[in-house]
Amino acid sequence: MTQKIIVIGAGMASGRVLETLYDNGADVDVTLFNAEPRGNYNRIMLSPVLAGDQTYQDIVTHDDAWYAERNVTCRFGERVATIDRTAKTVTAENGDVLAYDKLVFGTGSNPFMIPLPGHDLDGVIAYRDLEDTEKMMGLGEGNKAVVIGGGLLGLEAAAGMAARGVDVTVVHIMGHLMERQLDEAAGYLLRKALVDKGITVKCSANSKEILGENGKVKALMLDDGTELPCDLLVMAVGIRPNVALAKECGLAVGKGIHVDDQMLTSDENVLAVGECVEHNGAIFGLVAPLYDQAKVAGQTLMGEEAAFVQKELSTKLKVTGCDLFSAGDFAEGEGREDIVFRDPARGVYKRLVIEENKVVGAVFYGDTADSNWFFGLIKDKTDIADMRETLIFGPAFQGGEPQDPMAAVAALADDAEICGCNGVSKAQVVAAINAGANTLDAVKAVSKAGSSCGSCSGLVEQLLSVTLGDEFVMPEKETVCKCTDLTHDEVRKLIKMKGLKSLPAVMQELTWSTPDGCHVCRPALNYYMVCEWPGEYADDGKSRFINERVHANIQKDGTYSVVPRMLGGITNPKELRAIADVADKFDVPTVKVTGGQRIDLLGVKKEDLPAIWYDLGQAGMMSGQAYAKGLRTVKTCVGTDHCRFGTQDSTGLGIQIEKAMWGAWSPHKFKLAVSGCPRNCAEATCKDLGIICVDSGYQILVGGAAGLDLRETDLLCQVATEEEALEYSCAFYQLYREGAQYLHRPYKWISKVGLDWVKEQIVEDADNRKALAERFHYSQQFFQVDPWAERARKGVDKHEFEPLADLTTSKVAAE
Amino acid sequence: MSQFIDIGAVEDIPQRGARLVKSPLGEIAVFRTAKDEIFAVDEWLPGKAGPLSNGIQHDTRVTDPMRNWVFDLATGEAQGADEGRVRVWETRIEEGRILITQQIMGELRAAE
Numbered sequence: 072m073t074q075k076i077i078v079i080g081a082g083m084a085s086g087r088v089l090e091t092l093y094d095n096g097a098d099v100d101v102t103l104f105n106a107e108p109r110g111n112y113n114r115i116m117l118s119p120v121l122a123g124d125q126t127y128q129d130i131v132t133h134d135d136a137w138y139a140e141r142n143v144t145c146r147f148g149e150r151v152a153t154i155d156r157t158a159k160t161v162t163a164e165n166g167d168v169l170a171y172d173k174l175v176f177g178t179g180s181n182p183f184m185i186p187l188p189g190h191d192l193d194g195v196i197a198y199r200d201l202e203d204t205e206k207m208m209g210l211g212e213g214n215k216a217v218v219i220g221g222g223l224l225g226l227e228a229a230a231g232m233a234a235r236g237v238d239v240t241v242v243h244i245m246g247h248l249m250e251r252q253l254d255e256a257a258g259y260l261l262r263k264a265l266v267d268k269g270i271t272v273k274c275s276a277n278s279k280e281i282l283g284e285n286g287k288v289k290a291l292m293l294d295d296g297t298e299l300p301c302d303l304l305v306m307a308v309g310i311r312p313n314v315a316l317a318k319e320c321g322l323a324v325g326k327g328i329h330v331d332d333q334m335l336t337s338d339e340n341v342l343a344v345g346e347c348v349e350h351n352g353a354i355f356g357l358v359a360p361l362y363d364q365a366k367v368a369g370q371t372l373m374g375e376e377a378a379f380v381q382k383e384l385s386t387k388l389k390v391t392g393c394d395l396f397s398a399g400d401f402a403e404g405e406g407r408e409d410i411v412f413r414d415p416a417r418g419v420y421k422r423l424v425i426e427e428n429k430v431v432g433a434v435f436y437g438d439t440a441d442s443n444w445f446f447g448l449i450k451d452k453t454d455i456a457d458m459r460e461t462l463i464f465g466p467a468f469q470g471g472e473p474q475d476p477m478a479a480v481a482a483l484a485d486d487a488e489i490c491g492c493n494g495v496s497k498a499q500v501v502a503a504i505n506a507g508a509n510t511l512d513a514v515k516a517v518s519k520a521g522s523s524c525g526s527c528s529g530l531v532e533q534l535l536s537v538t539l540g541d542e543f544v545m546p547e548k549e550t551v552c553k554c555t556d557l558t559h560d561e562v563r564k565l566i567k568m569k570g571l572k573s574l575p576a577v578m579q580e581l582t583w584s585t586p587d588g589c590h591v592c593r594p595a596l597n598y599y600m601v602c603e604w605p606g607e608y609a610d611d612g613k614s615r616f617i618n619e620r621v622h623a624n625i626q627k628d629g630t631y632s633v634v635p636r637m638l639g640g641i642t643n644p645k646e647l648r649a650i651a652d653v654a655d656k657f658d659v660p661t662v663k664v665t666g667g668q669r670i671d672l673l674g675v676k677k678e679d680l681p682a683i684w685y686d687l688g689q690a691g692m693m694s695g696q697a698y699a700k701g702l703r704t705v706k707t708c709v710g711t712d713h714c715r716f717g718t719q720d721s722t723g724l725g726i727q728i729e730k731a732m733w734g735a736w737s738p739h740k741f742k743l744a745v746s747g748c749p750r751n752c753a754e755a756t757c758k759d760l761g762i763i764c765v766d767s768g769y770q771i772l773v774g775g776a777a778g779l780d781l782r783e784t785d786l787l788c789q790v791a792t793e794e795e796a797l798e799y800s801c802a803f804y805q806l807y808r809e810g811a812q813y814l815h816r817p818y819k820w821i822s823k824v825g826l827d828w829v830k831e832q833i834v835e836d837a838d839n840r841k842a843l844a845e846r847f848h849y850s851q852q853f854f855q856v857d858p859w860a861e862r863a864r865k866g867v868d869k870h871e872f873e874p875l876a877d878l879t880t881s882k883v884a885a886e
Numbered sequence: 887m888s889q890f891i892d893i894g895a896v897e898d899i900p901q902r903g904a905r906l907v908k909s910p911l912g913e914i915a916v917f918r919t920a921k922d923e924i925f926a927v928d929e930w931l932p933g934k935a936g937p938l939s940n941g942i943q944h945d946t947r948v949t950d951p952m953r954n955w956v957f958d959l960a961t962g963e964a965q966g967a968d969e970g971r972v973r974v975w976e977t978r979i980e981e982g983r984i985l986i987t988q989q990i991m992g993e994l995r996a997a998e
């Protein structure tokens with residue numbers, strides 16, 4: 072017989088109850104009430120909506136069609152007013168009386184509003200639903216907002232508004248931010264990151280009164296008399312389970328509606344799920360446990376056995392640029408020990424709390440890549456005695472048998488939760504795969520795993536691999552070379568984390584299997600340290616390929632070629648004369664115009680290099696670095712100076728960029744071009760970075776190549792001024808320099824990290840872009856030294872260019 | 887007993903570096919390893935590899951700059967799948983000086 076079910080509240084929890092019922096073909100007739108004038112949506116994603124990263128449409132979980140297909144009677148924008156449990160009926164606000172077989176509470180919670188004087192003024196809001204979000208989205212540049220509460224919600228609200236240009240102040244009563252999830256050190260780093268985003272943070276601050284004008288909020292006054300002017304005041308200080316209705320109809324209620332393991336209330340025909348419930352003394356504020364409850368409630372309604380079990384919870388903050396993770400318990404205490412890792416320069420902090428050889432708590436800031444693995448240790452109460460020394464470096468660095476993530480995933484229980492955001496279990500992911508979803512995207516679409524924050528994608532891929540076997544090609548773990556089991560990314564991470572600043576240090580600390588590395592790893596390691604420690608690391612020429620060691624390109628007969636730099640492809644008679652003169656003087660067999668808009672002198676004897684460089688230097692020319700895994704050429708077209716189509720000074724901009732970038736080393740060569748209009752005479756669309764000038768500014772294009780692979784660039788963004796074009800270009804180069812593995816051109820790196828991520832880092836996050844550009848300029852002060860001048864004038868590396876002995880003339884010529 | 891010629895000081899070659907010696911029999915690459923051993927081999931394996939003094943040296947091996955062949959400096963033998971061998975010349979270190987076999991002077995001097 073069809074069960075008549077009335078659900079109160081279309082929230083995240085009750086939505087899952089409905090899915091459980093319909094996915095299992097339950098014979099039910101559902102009426103769904105919701106006080107909000109809409110159906111189920113992903114409330115946790117309001118923050119990305121606020122920040123402008125998503126729209127409301129993106130976060131709707133059940134649309135009209137979904138309800139229609141299942142014949143759900145939707146009463147959105149309507150409250151349930153009263154309940155008569157004896158008659159088994161509910162009364163809607165408009166007086167309609169409806170009968171039920173089973174009633175489900177999913178009323179969520181109410182944001183707590185501190186009853187300060189003035190809390191009822193217009194412009195004082197909470198942060199709970201779309202309406203609140205829209206009010207915040209109504210603000211922009213020139214507006215001021217105050218957020219009371221430095222917890223998860225308050226900070227997401229603050230960051231979201233700040234991203235819209237609002238001048239935001241966060242007022243927090245405790246000594247540091249997110250004190251429930253973070254210890255002081257992590258709180259400090261978080262505060263610093265928010266301050267860098269332009270947010271003002273006041274801790275240990277007590278609000279006294281909300282001041283208004285004509286019934287509208289005007290400022291917040293603190294108890295020390297400080298007035299913080301604002302157009303909107305957001306209170307995000309906590310939530311209270313919404314139990315009024317349950318209380319009125321006589322259900323057992325404590326902090327929340329009492330439920331048992333089957334999610335039944337004190338009335339066996341009434342269930343409750345979500346933030347409105349109290350289970351074994353606990354109340355809930357994160358979605359993961361609510362999904363478990365919802366599943367159990369669904370099963371209970373279908374007459375199946377199921378029991379809700381509370382699990383460890385973890386928290387992540389959804390603010391771009393603030394990578395933060397916390398789980399478990401990290402209060403200090405008898406018998407508890409800490410393992411702490413700090414890297415203040417990079418803003419990384421990691422703390423593990425250990426009790427009886429088990430991890431009981433974890434706080435990570437700045438680098439949360441391995442957080443799921445640590446969370447697993449907490450949940451499974453794993454004994455960590457054996458890996459204690461390397462524990463903090465994460466799963467990749469546990470000695471002995473290399474961890475086989477596949478085995479671990481294969482061994483997971485069916486109900487193990489793969490995707491925390493969407494409450495998707497291993498069994499559900501596997502079912503989706505078996506039903507034909509054979510790519511990450513397909514699994515996302517079908518099971519929702521990975522569709523929110525994406526941090527579970529790795530696990531999903533491993534499940535694809537475990538389930539499909541050879542049919543699924545796992546992105547392979549590629550070690551640097553035979554001298555190590557570590558990947559490029561891991562080595563880089565460790566060089567930073569352990570502060571390794573010499574090759575012996577790397578090989579010692581990272582247990583290289585060869586005494587001295589090889590021609591594959593040494594250049595990579597050398598580059599990683601050049602990039603990581605500018606000014607500190609002493610470049611090791613012996614770990615560079617000959618071209619970079621002697622600053623010229625070796626030819627097949629052992630002679631060299633010499634390519635002086637011609638900024639932006641512009642030259643003059645003096646330079647041309649100098650080139651002609653050295654060609655004569657040193658009998659250079661071939662002089663050629665290169666594909667990079669400059670001139671190549673080919674066939675030069677190694678011994679002659681310093682002398683040629685000396686003469687070229689006299690004419691003001693320096694190395695063109697045509698041999699470098701580093702900045703090569705910036706090609707330009709004639710632009711507005713001469714061309715009737717030119718829209719901007721493409722030549723001038725190209726020269727500016729080349730002046731800023733010459734001398735920089737990178738994972739692979741880096742080539743640029745600037746064209747004065749979309750006719751694109753400088754071929755900017757196949758460069759690592761290209762700029763196409765248009766009337767309204769500069770299109771910045773990235774990830775092109777015309778070598779072994781032919782790639783067209785993608786548009787990164789368009790900017791209005793030359794200064795911006797330069798800043799974005801330097802930021803992009805630095806992001807690539809810091810992130811890409813050695814010998815990957817930008818296009819390879821982008822295909823790994825995704826263009827969207829690159830945009831996030833450079834286009835969307837202005838602070839990050841500026842910081843990247845600053846790091847680039849900082850590094851350049853050490854590398855913009857002409858290597859030719861050093862060798863021609865100062866005798867650097869003299870031994871490279873002179874034989875040790877010449878016995879053909881029977882004279883021994885040791886230096 | 888073969889004769890030896892002084893070609894320079896150990897210090898004249900940086901560690902993990904190499905320098906060229908021009909001889910009547912052709913160019914010879916002289917290597918100093920990270921552990922201060924000295925090896926001398928032909929600069930070129932004609933048509934295949936070289937110039938070896940320009941290669942990256944690791945342990946007692948060198949990777950050739952043209953095609954990434956790896957040679958063992960003690961035996962001159964190409965490693966891995968590649969087949970070939972460069973001539974190896976006997977060297978000694980005496981009081982910080984590098985001595986190389988007089989054979990590199992070829993027949994011209996061998997008689998002296």
Ligand code: SRM
Binds near residue numbers: 703780
């Ligand atoms: C001189 C030049 C050819 C010319 O006469 O025009 C040249 C010469 C060499 N190129 Fe090139 N490339 C030259 C422009 C290019 C271009 C065109 C351009 O830059 O607009 C390309 C295609 C564009 C690109 O890079 O995407 C190009 C793609 C390559 C590649 C393939 C790169 C790739 O990612 O697939 C290599 C191989 C490598 O770097 O690993 C390469 C490697 C080389 C090397 C260094 C090969 C080697 O390792 O010995 C050549 C050195 C010759 C020598 O002894 O000087 N060259 N090479 C050009 C120098 C430009 C300059 O002024 O600096």
Ligand SMILES: Cc1cc2nc3c(=O)[nH]c(=O)nc-3n(C[C@H](O)[C@H](O)[C@H](O)COP(=O)(O)OP(=O)(O)OC[C@H]3O[C@@H](n4cnc5c(N)ncnc54)[C@H](O)[C@@H]3O)c2cc1C
Binds near residue numbers: 082117180
């Ligand atoms: C901005 C924001 C960000 C968040 N971020 C995260 C996060 O990153 N991770 C995380 O785990 N959690 C997060 N949360 C918490 C999470 O959203 C909640 O835990 C979850 O939504 C609670 O689900 P629920 O179904 O219990 O209640 P809700 O989703 O609040 O749904 C309850 C619904 O019931 C309706 N209702 C109430 N009373 C009645 C009535 N009498 N008649 C009819 N309808 C009624 C309400 O209008 C409401 O729509 C966030 C919350 C917010 C607001």
Ligand code: SF4
Binds near residue numbers: 714716717747753
């Ligand atoms: S790209 Fe445009 S501006 Fe530049 S030379 Fe060609 S047509 Fe002229």
Ligand code: FES
Binds near residue numbers: 492521526
């Ligand atoms: S855990 Fe966030 S999308 Fe899966």
